Amino acid sequence: MGSESNVRPEIAKLRKLIEEAKLGGGLKAIEKQHAKGKLTARERLELLYDPGTFIETDMFVTHRATEFGMDKKKAFGDGVVTGYGKVNGRTVVSIAQDFTFMGGSLGEMHALKMVKAMKLALSIGVPVVFLNDSGGARIQEGVDSLKGYGEVFYMNVHSSGVIPQIAAIMGPSAGGAVYSPALMDFIIMVDKTSFMFITGPRVVKAVVGEEVDEYNLGGAVVHASKSGVAHFVAKDDKEAIELIKKLLSYLPSNNMEPPPRMETGDDPLRSDSYLDNIVPEDPQKPYDMKEVINRVFDRNTFFEVHKDYAKNAVVGFARLNGWVVGVVANQPNYLSGALDINASDKIARFVRFLDAFNIPIITLMDVPGFIPGTYQEHNGIIRHGAKIIYAYAEATAPEITVITRKAYGGSYIAMGSRHLGADFVVAWPMAEIAVMGPQGAAEIIWRKELAAAKTPEEREELLRKLANEYKEKIANPYVAASRGYIDAVIEPSQTRPLLVSVLETLLTKREVRVRTPPKKHGNMPV
Numbered sequence: 313m314g315s316e317s318n319v320r321p322e323i324a325k326l327r328k329l330i331e332e333a334k335l336g337g338g339l340k341a342i343e344k345q346h347a348k349g350k351l352t353a354r355e356r357l358e359l360l361y362d363p364g365t366f367i368e369t370d371m372f373v374t375h376r377a378t379e380f381g382m383d384k385k386k387a388f389g390d391g392v393v394t395g396y397g398k399v400n401g402r403t404v405v406s407i408a409q410d411f412t413f414m415g416g417s418l419g420e421m422h423a424l425k426m427v428k429a430m431k432l433a434l435s436i437g438v439p440v441v442f443l444n445d446s447g448g449a450r451i452q453e454g455v456d457s458l459k460g461y462g463e464v465f466y467m468n469v470h471s472s473g474v475i476p477q478i479a480a481i482m483g484p485s486a487g488g489a490v491y492s493p494a495l496m497d498f499i500i501m502v503d504k505t506s507f508m509f510i511t512g513p514r515v516v517k518a519v520v521g522e523e524v525d526e527y528n529l530g531g532a533v534v535h536a537s538k539s540g541v542a543h544f545v546a547k548d549d550k551e552a553i554e555l556i557k558k559l560l561s562y563l564p565s566n567n568m569e570p571p572p573r574m575e576t577g578d579d580p581l582r583s584d585s586y587l588d589n590i591v592p593e594d595p596q597k598p599y600d601m602k603e604v605i606n607r608v609f610d611r612n613t614f615f616e617v618h619k620d621y622a623k624n625a626v627v628g629f630a631r632l633n634g635w636v637v638g639v640v641a642n643q644p645n646y647l648s649g650a651l652d653i654n655a656s657d658k659i660a661r662f663v664r665f666l667d668a669f670n671i672p673i674i675t676l677m678d679v680p681g682f683i684p685g686t687y688q689e690h691n692g693i694i695r696h697g698a699k700i701i702y703a704y705a706e707a708t709a710p711e712i713t714v715i716t717r718k719a720y721g722g723s724y725i726a727m728g729s730r731h732l733g734a735d736f737v738v739a740w741p742m743a744e745i746a747v748m749g750p751q752g753a754a755e756i757i758w759r760k761e762l763a764a765a766k767t768p769e770e771r772e773e774l775l776r777k778l779a780n781e782y783k784e785k786i787a788n789p790y791v792a793a794s795r796g797y798i799d800a801v802i803e804p805s806q807t808r809p810l811l812v813s814v815l816e817t818l819l820t821k822r823e824v825r826v827r828t829p830p831k832k833h834g835n836m837p838v
C-alpha cells in the first residue's frame with residue numbers, strides 16, 4: 313500500500329468511497345443510534361466476527377427509487393451491511409440492518425442484498441445471522457419493498473432445515489417484517505431497545521381501544537415469557553452478540569454436518585450418587601429436573617432455550633462427552649411437569665429443530681399427563697399436544713429417553729417413548745409407567761370396595777393399600793422392561809456413563825437407513 317502522498321488517484325478515490333460507505337446514514341444518525349443505547353450495524357459485526365475476518369459484500373449498492381425525495385436520499389449500502397467471515401473459526405454469513413440510513417427500512421435494493429447473502433449462505437452451507445434493526449417496509453418504495461420482503465421470506469423457508477438461521481432483534485421489527493425472524497430457528501431480543509409487533513400501540517388503541525406501550529406490547533420480556541416468539545433475552549447489544557456466538561457453538565454449519573465436538577474435561581464415566589435420592593419418596597412431591605440435567609451432562613454445558621416460556625418443560629443444548637445433544641425434559645417443579653399448549657409447542661419446535669440437523673435428542677421424562685380444563689381444551693390442547701407426537705414420531709436423529717418417574721397415559725407415549733421411535737429407553741427404578749397414577753387407578757378399579765368403607769380413615773387406608781398393589785403390579789418399570797419397551801432399568805447414579813455409551817453407539821445412525829414411505833411431506837398439526 314502506498315503512502316497517502318503517492319497513492320494513485322483511483323485508489324485514493326476507492327478509499328474515500330469506502331470511508332463514506334462506512335458512515336452509513338452519517339455521523340449525526342450514528343450519534344442518535346448510540347444515544348438510544350444501540351450499536352451501529354458495523355460495530356455489531358465487529359463484535360461478532362473474529363478480528364479481521366469479515367468481508368463485506370455489496371458495499372456500494374444504492375437504491376433506485378426517485379419518488380418522494382428519494383433521489384436526494386442516497387447512501388452506499390442502502391441501509392444494510394452484508395458479508396461473511398469467521399466466528400470462532402467457522403464461516404458465518406451475516407445481514408445487519410443499518411438504522412442510521414432511513415431507519416434501516418427495507419427497499420428493493422436493501423432486500424436484494426439480503427437475498428443475495430442468504431443464497432450465498434445456503435449454497436456454501438453455513439449459518440446465517442440476521443441483526444435486525446429496521447422501521448420495516450420502506451414506505452417510499454411501495455410494492456418493491458413488499459416484493460423484497462416476500463423474497464426474503466421465500467429464502468427463509470427454503471433455507472429452513474438446511475442451514476441454521478438466527479435472528480437478533482436489536483431495534484424495531486414491526487408489521488409483516490416480523491415474519492422473517494419468525495421463520496427462522498432462533499430469535500434473540502435485546503431488552504428495552506427492541507420490540508416486535510404486527511401493529512404498534514397507536515393502531516392497537518384505534519382498533520381495539522387498548523392502551524399499551526411498545527415494551528408491554530412487544531418487548532423482549534413479553535416475547536420471551538408470554539408469546540414464546542423470542543428464545544433468548546439479552547440485556548444489551550453486546551450480550552446479544554455473545555449469545556449468538558454461544559448458540560453457534562452448539563450448531564452444525566448445515567444439515568449434512570455434525571455440530572463441532574468440544575473437549576469439556578468432564579469424565580464420561582462419572583457416576584453421581586446424589587441422583588439416587590433426587591426423586592422424593594412421595595410421588596406427589598416435586599424436584600428440579602434442571603439439577604438432573606446439570607449433573608448428567610458435561611459440567612456447565614447446558615444452554616437453555618426458551619428459559620422463561622412454558623417452564624413446565626425444559627429444552628436446550630448440552631454436551632455429553634463433548635458431543636452436542638438436545639435435551640428435552642419435563643419439569644416436576646412447575647405445574648408438576650404436566651403438558652399444556654405452550655409446553656407442547658416448545659417441545660415440538662425444539663425436537664423438530666434437532667431432528668432437522670440430526671442432533672441427538674435426549675429426553676428426560678417425568679410427566680403426569682396433559683393439563684385438563686376448558687382453557688386448555690378450548691384453545692386446542694388436542695391440536696398442540698399432537699405436535700409433540702408428530703415431532704418425535706417423525707424424528708430420525710438418535711433418540712434416547714430416560715424415564716425418571718411418572719410416565720402416564722398419552723403423555724408417556726408423546727414424550728419420546730419407544731413406541732414413537734426412540735432408539736434406547738432407560739428407566740430409573742422409581743419409574744411409574746401406567747395409564748394413570750396408582751391412586752387414581754385404584755379409585756376407578758376398586759370404586760365399589762372403596763365405597764363400602766365404613767369411615768373416611770378406613771377408606772384412606774384401603775386406598776393406600778390398593779394404590780400400592782397397583783404400583784407393585786402395574787405402575788413400575790418392570791412390566792415395560794418385560795415387554796422390551798424399555799431397554800434397561802438403571803440406578804440413577806449410573807445415568808451419565810450409560811448415556812455416553814448409548815449416545816456414542818447411536819452416532820452412526822443415519823436417516824438414509826431409516827425407511828419411510830415416499831411422500832411429498834406430512835401434514836403436521838399446526
Ligand code: HXC
Pocket residue numbers: 413414415416417446447448449450451452458461462484486487488489
Ligand atoms: C421509510 C423510515 C421508515 C420506513 C423509519 N424511517 N421507518 N423511512 N420507511 N418504514 C425513517 C424515518 O423517517 C427517519 O428518517 C429515520 O428512519 C429514523 O426514524 P425515526 O422515526 O427518527 O426513529 P425512531 O424515533 O427511533 O422511530 C423508529 C420507528 C419509527 C419506530 C421505526 O420510525 C416508525 O414508526 N417508522 C414507521 C414504521 C412503520 O410503520 N413501518 C411499516 C411497517 S409495516 P429521517 O430522514 O427523519 O432521519 C411493514 C410491512 C412489511 O413493514 C410487510 C412485509 C410483508
